[in-house]
Amino acid sequence: MSINADTIRAAAQHRWHGILTALGVPSESLRNQHQPCPACGGIDRFRFDDKDGRGTFICSHYGNGGGDGFHLVMHLLDCDFATALIHVAGVLGLIDAAPKAEIAIKAEKKPTERIQDKQVKLVSLWGKSQSMSKIDPIAAYLRGRGLEAEDDLPQMIRYAELPYWVQLADGKFKPIGRHPVMLAAICNLDGEIQGLHQTYLKAAWVKPMGDNGHHTPTFSKLNIHHPETGEEMPAKKMQSRHSGSLKGAAVQLYPMDEQGRLCVAEGIETALAAHELFALPVWACLSANGMKSLVLPDGLQELLIVADHDSPSPVGYEAAHSLAVRAIKQGIKVRIWQPEEENTDALDELNRRKRPAWAITQQLKAV
Structure with missing residues (x-):
């Protein structure tokens, strides 16, 4: 019996968690947080965000940087799209039982394994x-x-x-x-x-x-x-460069100044906005997890952490707080800043302050 791809895709929508676990993926791997990829390992390269119920994922070592549930099956089984369709259709009962999928779930690479250095x-x-x-x-x-x-x-x-x-x-x-x-x-x-x-x-x-x-x-x-x-x-x-190489690293946009002051933020554009807002040298950590794991430079005296104001889950602030606690234990003076409005970041705040209405409001407050 032949079933076209659109039929299988429609049947799979909002059912990817069950499909993937049926194919052997551990349930704990199907979370929207950075973790080892069930297909290619690593440390924090993978997230399962399942946007619109399409089984979407992000893997920094996958060819496209991610894809939908069919791409994840292709990644897991090292197969082509047609084969992935057969496996998904088999799990959904749309065709006779598909060949048993044997997925070797990858864990974090062991030190004894050879690491490919790029x-x-x-x-x-x-x-x-x-x-x-x-x-x-x-x-x-x-x-x-x-x-x-x-x-x-x-x-x-x-x-x-x-x-x-x-x-x-x-x-x-x-x-x-x-x-x-x-x-x-x-x-x-x-x-x-x-x-x-x-x-x-x-x-x-x-x-x-x-x-x-x-x-x-x-x-x-x-x-x-x-x-x-x-x-x-x-x-x-x-x-x-290799699995785990990004942990602790950052885009060091402007080096720490002579007074030992530094500002850090998540995204590149957000960090550049923080540089304009606070006139401080800044690094971009690229993600909340990147902020948590950032290795701080020797000689750092004052650290301003610019947090995204995420809602309803305060991921940005939690990452900033985690870094702040670690920095304080190292004897560093720390401040955390985030914009007042929910679901905004430093770039949103910078653009808000550049609007004429904001300047007029500030002048009125000064009267």
Whole structure:
């Protein structure tokens, strides 16, 4: 009996937890928090977020950086899309029993296992990129987000043009065009690259102003879809040197100052906004877990932790508090700041303060 992919996809929606556990994935692996990937191991590379009941997941070592439940089955069984369909349909009872899936659940890599080190590849890619300038697509993108991006540009962000790779149903990888990329180096305290954060961008064109105006390109995050499934692909990707190399590392946008002061935030854009708000050197930890595990530099005297105001779950503040407790135990003076409004971050706050209405309100308060 033949059943098409759309029928299987519709039947699987909102049932992925049961499907995946039936295929041998431990229930504890199907949580929306960083953890080892049940397919390829690691430490914190995997999250199962199950958006819209589609079984979606994030794995920084998977070809596309993640995908839906069918991609997860492909990742787990090392099979193509057609085979994944058969296994899912079998679990759902849409066809006769599918061949038994044998999933070898991967745990954290043991020290005795050989670790594949991609440092040479990452350093080469970084070396071929261009230093950021105020006239390149990165600066245009950051200005479009409400940031200055004019002077004192961070050296840990560079510009590159790179292909966007996706994995097809047959397991092969295919590039979908070349795109402008904001490339950020993720380094340890010794300055060694432990990974690269890539934000893919797309150009948009603004109509000229005046009779003799020229079309001006602006840039935003790339909106791209998988050529086979049509699903939206992430504009941000991350490459790590090896499993676990990102733990404790950060994008060191501006080095700690002579007074031993430093500010840290989660995302790159959020960190740059914090730099404008507080006039302090800043590092981007890239995630709440990255903030929790951040290794603090020697000589640090004062630390400002800029937390995202997440709601209803205060993930950002909890990460900031965890880092603060650890820093205080090291004798560091710590402050935590987060915006008052729920579900906002430092970039939202910066843009709010740049609005004319905010300036007028501040003037009235001073009267």
